Amino acid sequence: MDTGQTFTVAALGSQFLVGLSRAMILFIVSSGMSFVLGVLRVPNVAHGSLYMIGAFAAFSISTLFGGGATGFWLALILAPLVVALVSLIAERSLFCYLYEREHLMLLLFTFALMLILGDLVKMVWGADYRSIMAPELLRGSVNIFDSPFPRYNLFLLIIGPLVGIGLWLFSNKTKVGKIARAAAVDREMVGAIGINVSWVFAFAFVLGCFLAGLGGALVSPTISVTIGMDHDIVIEAFLIVTIGGLGNMWGALVGSLIFGLTQSFGVLFWPQFAIVFPYIAVVIVLTWRPRGMLKSVW
Amino acid sequence: MLEVENIHTYYGLSHILFDVSLSVPAGQIVCLLGRNGAGKSTTMRSIMGLTPPRRGTIKFKGEPISGKKPYQLARQGIGYVPDDRRVFADLTVGDNLEISERKAEGDVTWTKDSVYEFFPALRHIDSRKAGFLSGGEQQMLTVARALMTNPDFLLLDEPTEGLAPMIIETLEERIGKLRDKGLTVFLAEQNQKVALGLSDQGYIIDNGVIRYHGSIEDLRENEEVRKKYLLV
Numbered sequence: 313m314d315t316g317q318t319f320t321v322a323a324l325g326s327q328f329l330v331g332l333s334r335a336m337i338l339f340i341v342s343s344g345m346s347f348v349l350g351v352l353r354v355p356n357v358a359h360g361s362l363y364m365i366g367a368f369a370a371f372s373i374s375t376l377f378g379g380g381a382t383g384f385w386l387a388l389i390l391a392p393l394v395v396a397l398v399s400l401i402a403e404r405s406l407f408c409y410l411y412e413r414e415h416l417m418l419l420l421f422t423f424a425l426m427l428i429l430g431d432l433v434k435m436v437w438g439a440d441y442r443s444i445m446a447p448e449l450l451r452g453s454v455n456i457f458d459s460p461f462p463r464y465n466l467f468l469l470i471i472g473p474l475v476g477i478g479l480w481l482f483s484n485k486t487k488v489g490k491i492a493r494a495a496a497v498d499r500e501m502v503g504a505i506g507i508n509v510s511w512v513f514a515f516a517f518v519l520g521c522f523l524a525g526l527g528g529a530l531v532s533p534t535i536s537v538t539i540g541m542d543h544d545i546v547i548e549a550f551l552i553v554t555i556g557g558l559g560n561m562w563g564a565l566v567g568s569l570i571f572g573l574t575q576s577f578g579v580l581f582w583p584q585f586a587i588v589f590p591y592i593a594v595v596i597v598l599t600w601r602p603r604g605m606l607k608s609v610w
Numbered sequence: 611m612l613e614v615e616n617i618h619t620y621y622g623l624s625h626i627l628f629d630v631s632l633s634v635p636a637g638q639i640v641c642l643l644g645r646n647g648a649g650k651s652t653t654m655r656s657i658m659g660l661t662p663p664r665r666g667t668i669k670f671k672g673e674p675i676s677g678k679k680p681y682q683l684a685r686q687g688i689g690y691v692p693d694d695r696r697v698f699a700d701l702t703v704g705d706n707l708e709i710s711e712r713k714a715e716g717d718v719t720w721t722k723d724s725v726y727e728f729f730p731a732l733r734h735i736d737s738r739k740a741g742f743l744s745g746g747e748q749q750m751l752t753v754a755r756a757l758m759t760n761p762d763f764l765l766l767d768e769p770t771e772g773l774a775p776m777i778i779e780t781l782e783e784r785i786g787k788l789r790d791k792g793l794t795v796f797l798a799e800q801n802q803k804v805a806l807g808l809s810d811q812g813y814i815i816d817n818g819v820i821r822y823h824g825s826i827e828d829l830r831e832n833e834e835v836r837k838k839y840l841l842v
Contacts, residue, residue: 491709494698501696504658505710506684506759609700 325457327580333465335572336472342549342556343479343564344523350496350559350609351516352411354418360546361429362395362521366528367537368433369394371442380610381447388529394449395525396518398429403517410512426542434539448531464533471530475523479561482519492516496559496609551590555597557604566605570597611636611763612657612766617666619656626652627663627818634763639785639795641826642841643807644815650798651693653815654767657796658690659683670763687713689761693768693798695748697755699741703732706740706751710758720757728784729754746777753784764788766797770804782808802840806830814839 369391377383402425410417445451446464453460476488483489495502495512503509527545535541552571556563571590578589597605612634619627627649634640644650655661657668659680660816668675675683684690698706707722726733728735729750735743740751749769756764766785770778782804789795807811810828814822818837829836 321641487709490701490705493700494706495707497698497700500660500680501692501698502709503680504660504684504690504692505755506681506712507709508679508681 316506322459323580324577326459326461327576328597329456329461329469330465330579331573331576332569333468333472333572334576335568336468336526338548338552338572339472339565339568340475340523341527341531341545342552342568343475345525345549346520346553346556346559346561346564347479347492347523348517348520349553351492352418352513353496354415354422354429355550356517356520357419357422357546358425358429358519359422359524359549360542360544361426361433362524363528363531363540363545364433364537364542365398365429366391366395366525367532367535367541368442368528369435369525370529370532371444371537372437374444379445381449384444384447384533387444387532388526391529392522392525394521395528399521400514400518402472403514407517408514408541411510411513426546430542437539439539442537444532444537450533454575468530475526476543476561476565483561488512488515506524548590551594553604555594557606557608559609560604560606563608570594611671612796613667613669614653614657615667615669617656617663617668619640619652619661619663621652621661625818627656630656630666630815630818630820632823634794634796634811636762636793636794637789637809638810639789639797639808640739640811640813641797641799641809642711642815643799643802643805644812645840646753646800648815648839650722650800650815651767652818653800654690654693654765654796658688658765660690684759684761685758687762689756689759689764691752691756691764691769694769695745695752697740697743697748697751700739702737702739703743703751704736706755710755718758722758725754725757728757728787728819735780746781749773749777749781753781757788763794764796766795768798768800770799770801779802800840802836 341359341363345356348354348356370387373387373390374383377386407421410421450464450467453462454466455461483493491502491507491512492515495509499509502512548571550569553564555570556565556567570593574589574593575586578586614630614632617627617630618625630653636825642650642653652661656663659678662677670683670686670688675686687783704722707725711722713719731747732754734751740748743751753769769781769785773781778801785797786808796836797805806826806829809826810825812826813820814835821839822835824832
Protein backbone atom coordinates (compact mmCIF):
# COMPACT_ATOMS: atom_id res chain seq x y z
CA MET A 313 0.00 0.00 0.00
CA ASP A 314 1.62 3.11 -1.24
CA THR A 315 0.14 6.23 0.17
CA GLY A 316 2.76 8.58 -1.17
CA GLN A 317 1.96 11.01 1.59
CA THR A 318 2.90 11.58 5.16
CA PHE A 319 -0.02 11.94 7.46
CA THR A 320 0.75 15.24 9.00
CA VAL A 321 -1.79 16.90 11.20
CA ALA A 322 -2.17 19.47 8.45
CA ALA A 323 -3.03 16.86 5.84
CA LEU A 324 -5.50 15.19 8.15
CA GLY A 325 -7.01 18.50 9.04
CA SER A 326 -7.53 19.67 5.52
CA GLN A 327 -8.87 16.31 4.45
CA PHE A 328 -11.26 16.50 7.36
CA LEU A 329 -12.56 19.80 6.03
CA VAL A 330 -12.91 18.37 2.54
CA GLY A 331 -14.94 15.49 3.93
CA LEU A 332 -17.00 17.88 5.98
CA SER A 333 -17.91 20.03 3.00
CA ARG A 334 -18.82 16.95 0.97
CA ALA A 335 -20.96 15.87 3.90
CA MET A 336 -22.83 19.19 3.73
CA ILE A 337 -24.00 18.51 0.16
CA LEU A 338 -24.92 14.97 1.13
CA PHE A 339 -26.79 16.26 4.16
CA ILE A 340 -28.84 18.76 2.19
CA VAL A 341 -29.84 16.14 -0.36
CA SER A 342 -30.44 13.28 2.06
CA SER A 343 -32.31 15.36 4.61
CA GLY A 344 -34.80 16.06 1.83
CA MET A 345 -35.09 12.39 1.06
CA SER A 346 -35.41 11.58 4.74
CA PHE A 347 -38.16 14.13 5.15
CA VAL A 348 -40.22 12.61 2.33
CA LEU A 349 -39.50 9.15 3.67
CA GLY A 350 -40.62 10.14 7.15
CA VAL A 351 -43.88 11.80 6.22
CA LEU A 352 -44.99 9.91 3.11
CA ARG A 353 -43.34 6.64 4.07
CA VAL A 354 -42.00 6.25 0.57
CA PRO A 355 -38.40 6.27 -0.58
CA ASN A 356 -38.35 8.74 -3.43
CA VAL A 357 -36.29 7.03 -6.11
CA ALA A 358 -36.53 10.15 -8.25
CA HIS A 359 -34.75 12.21 -5.62
CA GLY A 360 -31.46 11.99 -7.51
CA SER A 361 -33.15 13.10 -10.72
CA LEU A 362 -34.43 16.19 -8.99
CA TYR A 363 -30.92 16.87 -7.73
CA MET A 364 -29.72 16.57 -11.32
CA ILE A 365 -32.43 18.94 -12.53
CA GLY A 366 -31.33 21.35 -9.82
CA ALA A 367 -27.79 21.30 -11.22
CA PHE A 368 -28.90 21.70 -14.84
CA ALA A 369 -31.36 24.42 -13.95
CA ALA A 370 -28.58 26.21 -12.09
CA PHE A 371 -26.46 26.00 -15.23
CA SER A 372 -29.21 27.41 -17.44
CA ILE A 373 -30.13 30.19 -15.06
CA SER A 374 -26.55 31.29 -14.49
CA THR A 375 -25.89 31.21 -18.25
CA LEU A 376 -29.05 33.20 -18.89
CA PHE A 377 -27.80 35.93 -16.60
CA GLY A 378 -24.39 36.08 -18.19
CA GLY A 379 -22.57 33.53 -16.05
CA GLY A 380 -21.30 36.11 -13.57
CA ALA A 381 -21.84 36.48 -9.88
CA THR A 382 -25.44 37.65 -10.35
CA GLY A 383 -26.15 34.58 -12.45
CA PHE A 384 -24.70 32.30 -9.82
CA TRP A 385 -26.64 33.74 -6.90
CA LEU A 386 -29.87 33.82 -8.89
CA ALA A 387 -29.27 30.23 -9.94
CA LEU A 388 -28.77 29.23 -6.33
CA ILE A 389 -32.12 30.73 -5.39
CA LEU A 390 -34.17 29.92 -8.49
CA ALA A 391 -32.96 26.43 -9.41
CA PRO A 392 -34.33 24.81 -6.24
CA LEU A 393 -37.61 26.62 -6.85
CA VAL A 394 -37.73 25.22 -10.39
CA VAL A 395 -37.25 21.76 -8.92
CA ALA A 396 -39.93 22.42 -6.31
CA LEU A 397 -42.31 23.45 -9.10
CA VAL A 398 -41.57 20.30 -11.11
CA SER A 399 -42.23 18.17 -8.04
CA LEU A 400 -45.41 20.06 -7.20
CA ILE A 401 -46.76 19.40 -10.68
CA ALA A 402 -45.84 15.72 -10.51
CA GLU A 403 -47.38 15.43 -7.05
CA ARG A 404 -50.67 17.21 -7.73
CA SER A 405 -51.28 15.78 -11.18
CA LEU A 406 -50.31 12.16 -10.51
CA PHE A 407 -48.78 11.22 -7.19
CA CYS A 408 -51.60 12.45 -4.94
CA TYR A 409 -54.01 9.95 -6.47
CA LEU A 410 -51.91 7.06 -5.23
CA TYR A 411 -51.83 7.79 -1.49
CA GLU A 412 -54.76 5.50 -0.77
CA ARG A 413 -53.21 2.69 -2.77
CA GLU A 414 -50.77 0.15 -1.50
CA HIS A 415 -47.24 1.13 -0.79
CA LEU A 416 -45.68 -0.53 -3.78
CA MET A 417 -47.62 1.78 -6.09
CA LEU A 418 -45.99 4.81 -4.53
CA LEU A 419 -42.56 3.29 -4.91
CA LEU A 420 -43.25 2.38 -8.52
CA PHE A 421 -44.45 5.89 -9.18
CA THR A 422 -41.23 7.45 -7.96
CA PHE A 423 -39.29 4.93 -10.05
CA ALA A 424 -41.30 5.90 -13.13
CA LEU A 425 -40.73 9.54 -12.29
CA MET A 426 -36.99 8.92 -12.18
CA LEU A 427 -37.03 7.42 -15.69
CA ILE A 428 -39.23 10.17 -17.09
CA LEU A 429 -37.21 12.98 -15.51
CA GLY A 430 -33.96 11.38 -16.67
CA ASP A 431 -35.17 11.40 -20.28
CA LEU A 432 -36.60 14.88 -19.98
CA VAL A 433 -33.23 16.16 -18.85
CA LYS A 434 -31.63 14.49 -21.84
CA MET A 435 -34.16 16.11 -24.18
CA VAL A 436 -33.82 19.57 -22.69
CA TRP A 437 -30.11 19.78 -21.94
CA GLY A 438 -28.57 17.02 -24.06
CA ALA A 439 -25.70 14.76 -23.10
CA ASP A 440 -22.93 17.36 -22.98
CA TYR A 441 -20.88 18.23 -19.94
CA ARG A 442 -21.73 21.60 -18.48
CA SER A 443 -19.92 23.65 -15.96
CA ILE A 444 -20.70 26.64 -13.83
CA MET A 445 -18.28 29.17 -12.45
CA ALA A 446 -18.58 30.15 -8.86
CA PRO A 447 -18.49 33.92 -8.36
CA GLU A 448 -15.17 35.67 -7.73
CA LEU A 449 -15.79 35.78 -4.01
CA LEU A 450 -15.94 32.01 -3.75
CA ARG A 451 -13.13 31.15 -6.16
CA GLY A 452 -9.59 30.22 -5.26
CA SER A 453 -8.53 28.99 -1.91
CA VAL A 454 -7.50 30.06 1.54
CA ASN A 455 -4.80 28.56 3.69
CA ILE A 456 -6.02 26.44 6.53
CA PHE A 457 -3.68 24.06 8.36
CA ASP A 458 -0.94 25.33 6.04
CA SER A 459 -2.60 23.85 3.01
CA PRO A 460 -4.88 25.43 0.45
CA PHE A 461 -8.56 24.91 1.03
CA PRO A 462 -11.12 25.89 -1.63
CA ARG A 463 -13.18 28.89 -0.67
CA TYR A 464 -16.25 27.28 -2.19
CA ASN A 465 -15.97 24.41 0.27
CA LEU A 466 -15.91 26.90 3.10
CA PHE A 467 -19.08 28.35 1.65
CA LEU A 468 -20.64 24.88 1.76
CA LEU A 469 -19.59 24.55 5.39
CA ILE A 470 -21.64 27.64 6.15
CA ILE A 471 -24.67 26.74 4.03
CA GLY A 472 -25.00 23.18 5.41
CA PRO A 473 -25.58 24.16 9.04
CA LEU A 474 -27.87 26.99 7.92
CA VAL A 475 -30.05 24.50 6.08
CA GLY A 476 -29.98 22.23 9.13
CA ILE A 477 -31.05 25.05 11.44
CA GLY A 478 -33.73 26.11 8.99
CA LEU A 479 -35.13 22.59 8.83
CA TRP A 480 -35.06 22.27 12.60
CA LEU A 481 -36.88 25.57 13.03
CA PHE A 482 -39.39 24.54 10.41
CA SER A 483 -40.26 21.19 11.94
CA ASN A 484 -40.24 22.33 15.57
CA LYS A 485 -41.48 25.89 15.47
CA THR A 486 -44.02 26.08 12.67
CA LYS A 487 -47.49 24.62 12.68
CA VAL A 488 -47.02 22.99 9.28
CA GLY A 489 -43.82 21.39 10.50
CA LYS A 490 -45.49 20.02 13.59
CA ILE A 491 -48.37 18.69 11.52
CA ALA A 492 -45.87 16.99 9.21
CA ARG A 493 -44.22 15.34 12.21
CA ALA A 494 -47.59 14.19 13.50
CA ALA A 495 -48.53 12.85 10.06
CA ALA A 496 -45.29 10.89 9.96
CA VAL A 497 -46.42 8.94 13.01
CA ASP A 498 -50.20 8.73 12.61
CA ARG A 499 -51.67 10.08 9.39
CA GLU A 500 -55.16 8.75 10.08
CA MET A 501 -55.41 10.66 13.34
CA VAL A 502 -54.15 13.83 11.64
CA GLY A 503 -57.07 13.50 9.24
CA ALA A 504 -59.45 12.98 12.15
CA ILE A 505 -58.55 16.36 13.66
CA GLY A 506 -59.61 18.08 10.46
CA ILE A 507 -56.37 18.35 8.53
CA ASN A 508 -56.33 17.44 4.86
CA VAL A 509 -53.44 15.01 4.91
CA SER A 510 -53.13 15.08 1.13
CA TRP A 511 -51.87 18.67 1.29
CA VAL A 512 -49.50 17.84 4.11
CA PHE A 513 -48.02 15.16 1.90
CA ALA A 514 -47.80 17.53 -1.05
CA PHE A 515 -45.99 20.03 1.10
CA ALA A 516 -43.57 17.46 2.50
CA PHE A 517 -42.84 16.08 -0.95
CA VAL A 518 -42.20 19.50 -2.44
CA LEU A 519 -39.99 20.55 0.47
CA GLY A 520 -37.95 17.35 0.17
CA CYS A 521 -37.53 17.87 -3.56
CA PHE A 522 -36.61 21.51 -3.00
CA LEU A 523 -33.70 20.30 -0.89
CA ALA A 524 -32.65 17.90 -3.65
CA GLY A 525 -32.68 20.84 -6.05
CA LEU A 526 -30.73 23.00 -3.63
CA GLY A 527 -28.12 20.26 -3.30
CA GLY A 528 -27.86 20.04 -7.08
CA ALA A 529 -27.49 23.78 -7.46
CA LEU A 530 -24.87 23.95 -4.72
CA VAL A 531 -22.80 21.12 -6.10
CA SER A 532 -22.87 22.40 -9.67
CA PRO A 533 -19.73 24.61 -9.53
CA THR A 534 -17.67 21.77 -8.07
CA ILE A 535 -18.41 19.07 -10.65
CA SER A 536 -19.22 18.76 -14.31
CA VAL A 537 -22.95 18.72 -14.68
CA THR A 538 -24.06 15.84 -16.85
CA ILE A 539 -26.68 13.13 -17.18
CA GLY A 540 -25.97 10.19 -14.94
CA MET A 541 -25.14 12.33 -11.93
CA ASP A 542 -28.51 11.31 -10.51
CA HIS A 543 -27.58 7.69 -9.96
CA ASP A 544 -24.67 8.06 -7.58
CA ILE A 545 -26.36 10.56 -5.37
CA VAL A 546 -29.61 8.63 -5.00
CA ILE A 547 -27.73 5.54 -3.86
CA GLU A 548 -25.63 7.58 -1.46
CA ALA A 549 -28.66 9.36 -0.09
CA PHE A 550 -30.47 6.07 0.43
CA LEU A 551 -27.57 4.64 2.35
CA ILE A 552 -27.23 7.79 4.42
CA VAL A 553 -30.85 7.86 5.52
CA THR A 554 -30.67 4.14 6.24
CA ILE A 555 -27.62 4.37 8.48
CA GLY A 556 -28.88 7.57 10.06
CA GLY A 557 -32.37 6.33 10.90
CA LEU A 558 -35.27 6.58 8.47
CA GLY A 559 -37.04 9.92 8.52
CA ASN A 560 -34.77 11.37 11.19
CA MET A 561 -33.24 14.68 10.16
CA TRP A 562 -30.33 14.44 12.61
CA GLY A 563 -29.82 10.91 11.38
CA ALA A 564 -29.36 12.32 7.88
CA LEU A 565 -26.71 14.63 9.29
CA VAL A 566 -24.90 11.84 11.15
CA GLY A 567 -25.10 9.57 8.10
CA SER A 568 -23.78 12.32 5.83
CA LEU A 569 -20.85 12.97 8.14
CA ILE A 570 -19.97 9.29 8.25
CA PHE A 571 -20.24 9.04 4.49
CA GLY A 572 -18.39 12.24 3.66
CA LEU A 573 -15.58 11.76 6.16
CA THR A 574 -14.87 8.12 5.38
CA GLN A 575 -14.76 9.09 1.72
CA SER A 576 -12.26 11.88 2.21
CA PHE A 577 -10.04 9.99 4.65
CA GLY A 578 -10.18 7.03 2.30
CA VAL A 579 -8.65 9.24 -0.37
CA LEU A 580 -5.88 10.11 2.01
CA PHE A 581 -5.07 6.63 3.23
CA TRP A 582 -5.72 4.44 0.26
CA PRO A 583 -6.64 6.45 -2.82
CA GLN A 584 -7.18 3.51 -5.17
CA PHE A 585 -9.89 2.13 -2.93
CA ALA A 586 -11.25 5.37 -1.54
CA ILE A 587 -14.69 4.71 -2.92
CA VAL A 588 -15.02 1.56 -0.85
CA PHE A 589 -14.65 3.16 2.56
CA PRO A 590 -18.09 4.74 2.90
CA TYR A 591 -19.70 1.46 1.97
CA ILE A 592 -17.64 -0.41 4.54
CA ALA A 593 -18.81 2.16 7.07
CA VAL A 594 -22.39 1.48 6.04
CA VAL A 595 -21.92 -2.26 6.55
CA ILE A 596 -20.36 -1.71 9.96
CA VAL A 597 -23.09 0.68 11.08
CA LEU A 598 -25.89 -1.59 9.93
CA THR A 599 -24.34 -4.66 11.53
CA TRP A 600 -24.02 -2.78 14.76
CA ARG A 601 -27.34 -0.92 14.57
CA PRO A 602 -29.64 -2.41 11.94
CA ARG A 603 -32.23 0.34 12.37
CA GLY A 604 -29.73 3.16 11.95
CA MET A 605 -27.77 5.33 14.32
CA LEU A 606 -30.67 7.46 15.54
CA LYS A 607 -34.33 6.74 16.14
CA SER A 608 -36.19 5.91 12.98
CA VAL A 609 -39.75 7.21 12.66
CA TRP A 610 -40.90 3.89 11.20
CA MET B 611 -77.71 15.24 15.36
CA LEU B 612 -76.65 11.86 14.00
CA GLU B 613 -78.63 9.25 12.10
CA VAL B 614 -77.07 5.94 11.17
CA GLU B 615 -79.29 3.89 8.88
CA ASN B 616 -78.69 0.25 8.05
CA ILE B 617 -74.95 0.36 7.62
CA HIS B 618 -72.82 -2.64 6.76
CA THR B 619 -69.09 -2.32 7.38
CA TYR B 620 -66.30 -4.64 6.34
CA TYR B 621 -62.60 -5.02 7.04
CA GLY B 622 -61.45 -6.42 3.75
CA LEU B 623 -63.52 -9.56 3.35
CA SER B 624 -64.78 -9.81 6.92
CA HIS B 625 -68.23 -8.46 7.49
CA ILE B 626 -68.17 -6.63 10.83
CA LEU B 627 -71.31 -4.54 11.15
CA PHE B 628 -74.68 -5.92 10.07
CA ASP B 629 -77.47 -3.51 9.35
CA VAL B 630 -76.61 -1.17 12.20
CA SER B 631 -79.02 1.70 12.78
CA LEU B 632 -78.95 4.19 15.57
CA SER B 633 -79.59 7.82 16.26
CA VAL B 634 -78.11 10.36 18.59
CA PRO B 635 -80.34 13.37 19.34
CA ALA B 636 -78.73 16.74 19.91
CA GLY B 637 -77.75 17.57 23.46
CA GLN B 638 -77.74 14.00 24.72
CA ILE B 639 -75.16 11.43 25.67
CA VAL B 640 -75.95 8.16 23.99
CA CYS B 641 -73.90 5.11 24.82
CA LEU B 642 -73.05 2.03 22.84
CA LEU B 643 -72.36 -0.91 25.10
CA GLY B 644 -70.83 -4.18 24.06
CA ARG B 645 -68.13 -6.69 24.79
CA ASN B 646 -64.67 -6.66 23.32
CA GLY B 647 -64.89 -7.18 19.57
CA ALA B 648 -68.63 -6.60 19.45
CA GLY B 649 -68.26 -3.82 16.89
CA LYS B 650 -68.15 -0.66 19.01
CA SER B 651 -64.94 0.74 17.57
CA THR B 652 -65.96 -0.22 14.05
CA THR B 653 -69.21 1.70 14.51
CA MET B 654 -67.19 4.72 15.63
CA ARG B 655 -64.78 4.37 12.71
CA SER B 656 -67.69 4.00 10.28
CA ILE B 657 -69.24 7.25 11.47
CA MET B 658 -65.91 9.10 11.30
CA GLY B 659 -65.30 7.88 7.75
CA LEU B 660 -62.13 6.01 8.77
CA THR B 661 -63.64 2.67 7.76
CA PRO B 662 -66.47 3.75 5.49
CA PRO B 663 -69.49 1.43 5.42
CA ARG B 664 -70.15 -0.35 2.12
CA ARG B 665 -73.90 0.01 2.42
CA GLY B 666 -76.32 2.18 4.33
CA THR B 667 -76.41 5.89 5.04
CA ILE B 668 -75.16 8.15 7.76
CA LYS B 669 -76.63 11.58 8.27
CA PHE B 670 -75.09 14.32 10.35
CA LYS B 671 -77.16 17.42 11.11
CA GLY B 672 -79.62 16.13 8.52
CA GLU B 673 -77.10 15.89 5.71
CA PRO B 674 -75.82 12.61 4.30
CA ILE B 675 -72.12 12.26 5.04
CA SER B 676 -71.36 8.91 3.45
CA GLY B 677 -68.19 9.03 1.38
CA LYS B 678 -66.81 12.10 3.10
CA LYS B 679 -63.25 12.02 4.31
CA PRO B 680 -62.44 12.16 8.03
CA TYR B 681 -60.92 15.64 7.75
CA GLN B 682 -64.11 16.95 6.14
CA LEU B 683 -66.20 15.43 8.93
CA ALA B 684 -63.93 16.92 11.54
CA ARG B 685 -64.45 20.30 9.90
CA GLN B 686 -68.21 19.77 9.91
CA GLY B 687 -68.10 19.36 13.66
CA ILE B 688 -67.38 15.75 14.57
CA GLY B 689 -64.68 15.22 17.18
CA TYR B 690 -63.12 11.78 17.37
CA VAL B 691 -61.43 10.24 20.40
CA PRO B 692 -60.02 6.85 19.37
CA ASP B 693 -59.94 3.92 21.76
CA ASP B 694 -56.19 3.41 21.61
CA ARG B 695 -55.55 7.09 22.47
CA ARG B 696 -53.09 7.77 19.68
CA VAL B 697 -51.65 11.02 20.89
CA PHE B 698 -48.94 12.42 18.63
CA ALA B 699 -46.21 10.96 20.77
CA ASP B 700 -43.33 12.97 19.31
CA LEU B 701 -45.02 16.31 19.92
CA THR B 702 -45.46 18.09 23.21
CA VAL B 703 -48.85 18.32 24.87
CA GLY B 704 -49.12 21.94 23.78
CA ASP B 705 -48.22 21.10 20.19
CA ASN B 706 -50.76 18.28 20.13
CA LEU B 707 -53.42 20.85 20.97
CA GLU B 708 -52.05 23.58 18.76
CA ILE B 709 -52.11 21.59 15.54
CA SER B 710 -55.68 20.50 16.26
CA GLU B 711 -57.00 24.02 16.69
CA ARG B 712 -59.84 24.93 14.39
CA LYS B 713 -61.89 28.08 14.70
CA ALA B 714 -65.54 27.44 15.34
CA GLU B 715 -68.52 29.11 13.73
CA GLY B 716 -70.69 28.68 16.81
CA ASP B 717 -70.53 30.63 20.03
CA VAL B 718 -68.66 28.09 22.14
CA THR B 719 -65.03 28.29 21.19
CA TRP B 720 -62.35 26.12 22.66
CA THR B 721 -58.89 27.52 22.79
CA LYS B 722 -55.75 26.09 24.27
CA ASP B 723 -56.37 28.16 27.34
CA SER B 724 -59.97 27.12 27.88
CA VAL B 725 -59.03 23.49 27.28
CA TYR B 726 -56.38 23.81 29.99
CA GLU B 727 -58.99 25.29 32.26
CA PHE B 728 -61.19 22.31 31.56
CA PHE B 729 -58.35 19.83 32.17
CA PRO B 730 -56.08 21.64 34.65
CA ALA B 731 -53.79 18.61 34.88
CA LEU B 732 -52.68 19.21 31.30
CA ARG B 733 -51.53 22.77 31.85
CA HIS B 734 -48.62 21.66 34.01
CA ILE B 735 -47.33 19.26 31.39
CA ASP B 736 -47.70 21.61 28.43
CA SER B 737 -44.12 21.15 27.28
CA ARG B 738 -43.82 17.43 27.95
CA LYS B 739 -43.78 15.01 25.04
CA ALA B 740 -47.11 13.26 24.73
CA GLY B 741 -45.41 9.90 24.45
CA PHE B 742 -44.15 10.22 28.03
CA LEU B 743 -47.55 10.82 29.63
CA SER B 744 -49.46 8.40 31.84
CA GLY B 745 -52.52 6.64 30.46
CA GLY B 746 -54.88 9.03 32.18
CA GLU B 747 -53.02 12.09 30.96
CA GLN B 748 -52.97 10.72 27.42
CA GLN B 749 -56.70 10.12 27.58
CA MET B 750 -57.32 13.65 28.77
CA LEU B 751 -55.12 14.88 25.96
CA THR B 752 -57.06 12.97 23.28
CA VAL B 753 -60.32 14.45 24.57
CA ALA B 754 -58.71 17.88 24.80
CA ARG B 755 -57.35 17.51 21.28
CA ALA B 756 -60.80 16.64 19.95
CA LEU B 757 -62.23 19.68 21.76
CA MET B 758 -59.69 21.93 20.02
CA THR B 759 -61.40 21.14 16.72
CA ASN B 760 -64.48 22.78 18.25
CA PRO B 761 -66.93 19.95 17.61
CA ASP B 762 -70.70 19.91 18.12
CA PHE B 763 -70.63 16.16 18.35
CA LEU B 764 -68.09 13.97 20.06
CA LEU B 765 -67.32 10.33 19.34
CA LEU B 766 -65.76 8.85 22.48
CA ASP B 767 -64.43 5.37 22.00
CA GLU B 768 -63.88 3.67 25.37
CA PRO B 769 -62.39 6.68 27.15
CA THR B 770 -62.09 4.83 30.46
CA GLU B 771 -60.36 1.72 29.16
CA GLY B 772 -57.41 0.73 31.32
CA LEU B 773 -57.54 3.75 33.61
CA ALA B 774 -57.42 3.93 37.39
CA PRO B 775 -60.79 4.39 39.17
CA MET B 776 -59.91 7.89 40.35
CA ILE B 777 -59.12 9.06 36.85
CA ILE B 778 -62.25 7.39 35.50
CA GLU B 779 -64.27 9.41 37.98
CA THR B 780 -62.67 12.66 36.85
CA LEU B 781 -63.24 11.84 33.20
CA GLU B 782 -66.82 10.83 33.85
CA GLU B 783 -67.50 14.13 35.54
CA ARG B 784 -65.81 16.03 32.71
CA ILE B 785 -67.82 14.23 30.03
CA GLY B 786 -71.03 15.11 31.83
CA LYS B 787 -69.82 18.69 31.90
CA LEU B 788 -69.38 18.64 28.14
CA ARG B 789 -73.05 17.79 27.72
CA ASP B 790 -73.94 20.70 29.99
CA LYS B 791 -71.92 22.90 27.67
CA GLY B 792 -74.12 21.79 24.78
CA LEU B 793 -72.08 19.02 23.22
CA THR B 794 -73.71 15.87 21.91
CA VAL B 795 -71.79 12.73 22.79
CA PHE B 796 -71.80 9.23 21.41
CA LEU B 797 -69.96 7.08 23.89
CA ALA B 798 -68.75 3.54 23.31
CA GLU B 799 -68.06 1.76 26.59
CA GLN B 800 -67.43 -1.55 28.23
CA ASN B 801 -67.60 0.05 31.65
CA GLN B 802 -71.32 -0.21 32.40
CA LYS B 803 -71.12 1.88 35.52
CA VAL B 804 -69.75 4.89 33.64
CA ALA B 805 -72.08 4.49 30.67
CA LEU B 806 -75.23 3.96 32.72
CA GLY B 807 -74.36 6.87 34.97
CA LEU B 808 -73.75 9.34 32.19
CA SER B 809 -76.05 8.53 29.32
CA ASP B 810 -79.57 9.45 28.36
CA GLN B 811 -80.05 6.48 26.05
CA GLY B 812 -78.26 3.25 25.42
CA TYR B 813 -77.66 0.79 22.64
CA ILE B 814 -76.23 -2.68 23.02
CA ILE B 815 -74.22 -4.19 20.21
CA ASP B 816 -73.15 -7.80 19.95
CA ASN B 817 -71.43 -9.55 17.06
CA GLY B 818 -71.97 -6.52 14.85
CA VAL B 819 -75.73 -6.38 15.39
CA ILE B 820 -77.67 -3.89 17.51
CA ARG B 821 -79.49 -6.02 20.11
CA TYR B 822 -81.13 -3.48 22.31
CA HIS B 823 -82.12 0.15 22.35
CA GLY B 824 -83.87 2.04 25.10
CA SER B 825 -83.76 4.83 27.60
CA ILE B 826 -81.05 4.57 30.19
CA GLU B 827 -83.61 3.90 32.95
CA ASP B 828 -84.95 0.92 31.03
CA LEU B 829 -81.46 -0.37 30.47
CA ARG B 830 -80.55 0.02 34.13
CA GLU B 831 -83.54 -2.06 35.12
CA ASN B 832 -83.23 -4.65 32.40
CA GLU B 833 -80.62 -6.78 34.05
CA GLU B 834 -81.48 -9.75 31.88
CA VAL B 835 -80.49 -8.08 28.65
CA ARG B 836 -77.31 -6.72 30.20
CA LYS B 837 -76.38 -10.16 31.50
CA LYS B 838 -77.03 -11.72 28.14
CA TYR B 839 -74.95 -9.36 26.03
CA LEU B 840 -72.47 -7.72 28.33
CA LEU B 841 -71.29 -10.32 30.79
CA VAL B 842 -68.02 -11.87 29.81
